Amino acid sequence: MTQEEIYKKVANTLVEALNVDEEEIQRGSRLQADLGAESIDFLDIVFRLEREFGIKIPRGELFPESIFQGDPDMVQNGKVTTKGLSELRQRMPYADLKRFESNPDVAAISDLFTVELITKYVEGKLRSGN
Amino acid sequence: MLLKDQVALVTGGSRGIGRGIVKAFAREGAKVAFVYRSKQAEAESLVQEITAAGGAAIAIQGDVADPAVPPATIAKVQQAFGGRLDILVNNAGVIRDTLFVRMSEEDWRTVLSTNLDGAFRFCKVAADLMVFKQRYGRIINISSVAAEHVNAGQTNYAASKGAINSFTKALATEVAGRNVTVNAVAPGFIETDMSEAVRNKAGDLVKKMIPAKRLGQPEDIAAVAVFLASAAASYVTGQVITVDGGLSLGTPAL
Numbered sequence: 001m002t003q004e005e006i007y008k009k010v011a012n013t014l015v016e017a018l019n020v021d022e023e024e025i026q027r028g029s030r031l032q033a034d035l036g037a038e039s040i041d042f043l044d045i046v047f048r049l050e051r052e053f054g055i056k057i058p059r060g061e062l063f064p065e066s067i068f069q070g071d072p073d074m075v076q077n078g079k080v081t082t083k084g085l086s087e088l089r090q091r092m093p094y095a096d097l098k099r100f101e102s103n104p105d106v107a108a109i110s111d112l113f114t115v116e117l118i119t120k121y122v123e124g125k126l127r128s129g130n
Numbered sequence: 131m132l133l134k135d136q137v138a139l140v141t142g143g144s145r146g147i148g149r150g151i152v153k154a155f156a157r158e159g160a161k162v163a164f165v166y167r168s169k170q171a172e173a174e175s176l177v178q179e180i181t182a183a184g185g186a187a188i189a190i191q192g193d194v195a196d197p198a199v200p201p202a203t204i205a206k207v208q209q210a211f212g213g214r215l216d217i218l219v220n221n222a223g224v225i226r227d228t229l230f231v232r233m234s235e236e237d238w239r240t241v242l243s244t245n246l247d248g249a250f251r252f253c254k255v256a257a258d259l260m261v262f263k264q265r266y267g268r269i270i271n272i273s274s275v276a277a278e279h280v281n282a283g284q285t286n287y288a289a290s291k292g293a294i295n296s297f298t299k300a301l302a303t304e305v306a307g308r309n310v311t312v313n314a315v316a317p318g319f320i321e322t323d324m325s326e327a328v329r330n331k332a333g334d335l336v337k338k339m340i341p342a343k344r345l346g347q348p349e350d351i352a353a354v355a356v357f358l359a360s361a362a363a364s365y366v367t368g369q370v371i372t373v374d375g376g377l378s379l380g381t382p383a384l
Contacts, residue, residue, distance in 0.1 A: 038307050040305065040307065041307075044261075044262055
């Protein structure tokens, strides 16, 4: 499956899961801020991706829960620390953190979850064969 | 008809409040499945009554405290009525009244496993359908005024109904974004088999405690359940609606 095909299928999945129009979905669309996703929708997206692509998504892998667990070494004054960033890179190797690193506001983490991120995640999953 | 072609499932439907709800739903055009545990004759007569009047109903035998029953029941409902489940009413409930110092572990478990665990498991299967597949659903949990206005001898029952009220509110917040409402109805003194022992013991005193000066009937609860299940209640969620003729308000006029 090409990247474009994966993207198309991810977009269709999001149309179903989030009840949005196809035109609203772009690669850079953020699930929460742009597409209105809430917690139950993230679960729905995971279930649908598993079905659509025939992959297994372990809990917390695509949408990690409580990455920093209130650890003061990882978040200070609302900013993710160097240690926190390395944790983030480890937990989300498929995420593009370049822009986030320049202003690592902890509240902006939800903005990392874009259509592009899901596409990349699925692509990696399919390539590694699990 | 307020519930035309909606598919409803009512637990504890062969008698008492559940029977009243089954009948009212059927009258409003819903296809109704109900669960009964032991009263087969009552269950069959109810199905007959509804089908004779041109409605659709099926009775499913099962103990709601059995973990295997909720998924199997909902699968049967889907099979019978075209795959949907629009309305779930968790009504099945039991009492094992006794003073706490005499209450056994079994008295406690029996009440909690039917009244609370049973509702949890039915909601679990139903929510999966309502939230992910249908994006629509109505869950109605039958609670009791005895959750808040507690009675001696009912620590188990009060705990189960108090838990149902909190569960109702918490679940409502999670699923509201998907057009699924979750509400509870808290009946007061309703003329059913469950309240018979207390009615016999207390006699006329019961009526004197109720400002409306009469016992409630299953129809009084069913009317509110119909409203909560109907399109008119789409913006009502996470509420515990007391239906008790004023019993929980305090002393009636003398």
